[in-house]
Amino acid sequence: MNIGEAGKASSVSVKMIRHYEANGLLPAAPRTESGYRVYRPDDVHALRFIRNARDLGFPLAEIEELPSLWRDRARASAEVKRLAMAHVAAIEDKAKALHAMANTLRQLATACHGDHRPDCPILEGISGEETPLPSTNGNSGHTRAGGMLRRASIARAPQE
């Protein structure tokens, strides 16, 4: 089947399939004489795997590791479980940080009259010396977003 059909069958956009191939996440698909990529049912399975892992918030770099662990059955589940649990921890850290942000903002908003009075606690709060971001940050030294979990778009599932 062609790339368009594979895309529909796997819920991965044609753009992304080509992108994954270019980045080595997928092996290069064989081509027809005219250059069209050709896919088999197994490839759709692989695409669906990528899509699901992506939906679970795994960064592509990690998605690339998973199947290799899969093939190398000797050290299969232990490694995968470790990776998955680390990922869960990262996701939960992030969720906690989000809750903290939401709480801070909601507090500010609650104090806001919401009318035309010129003083707005929200703006005043944000203007403060330090954002009252609670110590939700357990934190763990990683500088930015924590290596994993970076995309994790909101519940993308229903989008197709």
Added chain:
Amino acid sequence: MNIGEAGKASSVSVKMIRHYEANGLLPAAPRTESGYRVYRPDDVHALRFIRNARDLGFPLAEIEELPSLWRDRARASAEVKRLAMAHVAAIEDKAKALHAMANTLRQLATACHGDHRPDCPILEGISGEETPLPSTNGNSGHTRAGGMLRRASIARAPQE
């Protein structure tokens, strides 16, 4: 004061200050004859405002709106409150989605022996037809990450 000093005083990197100016988020700072940007205490206040709003997960595009509302006091708090509450809702949606991801993954991981047995429920789960992403997605049609809240890196506060 120079950009470096302003950066330290506001906890905004020099790179970012220049970036914000280039993107119109900040008015162009006056320059010395030699081209150095010059800042006054008030500017540091503005920078700190941006930093705090950023830490609360506001995308820069929205941060740009806040001060303009601030200046236009006539319609101050009502607008700001609306914006803030919408933001809170978006953040919480995202947090919910993260929890759902974490739960799904944890379930898969829990079922995993974590030893050398060749079958790994995690990989099998991810390979399934559909990711068992719960109906956390109440969802709301927006296609990608939901407009606001996109950066929100994990508890960045302690990083400086």
Added chain:
DNA sequence: CTAGACCCTCCCATCGTTGGAGGGTCAAGC
């Protein structure tokens, strides 16, 4: 006068995804 700290403007990378431009290929209908 020189070293080192600071500043300047560019460009590039990250991460995942989308969009478009510009062009080739295929199948169906006439």
Added chain:
DNA sequence: GCTTGACCCTCCAACGATGGGAGGGTCTAG
């Protein structure tokens, strides 16, 4: 045959926020 429209191809650029670095100018203390 030939046209049309759907499909495919490869590049190139953009988003959002940030960081890194090159290559160069400026300032200040010794």
